[in-house]
Amino acid sequence: MGSIFTLCIIRDDDKVLFQKRYKSPFKGYWNAPGGKVExxxxxKEACIREVYEETGISLNSIKFRGVMTVSDTTKKIDTEVLMLFESNSFQGELIxxxxxxxxxIELDxxxxxxxxxxxxTYLLPYITDYEGIITGKLVYNRQTLEICDISLQS
Incomplete structure (x- = not known):
């Protein structure tokens, strides 16, 4: 089995907390905080820990939003699992x-x-605009997204 990762969308009105990544994957891009489940x-514990370690923000509550599989057609590694969370209740100094x-960053x-x-850009509206559970898969080929299959369970 591949690794399990978390991704958390943290909202403050019309803004979302993002991180300009210094490391791969997505080095140089702005993305939501998260990381590997230890x-x-x-x-849930991993999400709370990763958000705090990466941003200085303590989440007061989080909501499970869904699960996606992530794979790469060119790599001989197991499919990874991405657990999606959302929060708009937090405290702390941003670092x-x-x-x-x-x-x-403004949502727009x-x-x-x-x-x-x-x-x-595909996942975010499902997390911010809908209440259901998100499932699906992301398939890459040499870091280029080839398949993005998302379903919303009500």
Missing amino acids: IQESP SSNEGEVDW RIYESSIVPESM
């Missing part, structure tokens, strides 16, 4: 980390494909 850690620079700016991974 041994003996639940996805950047060795993972990347963090900042609040995120859809400019030059600043975020293409997959985020």
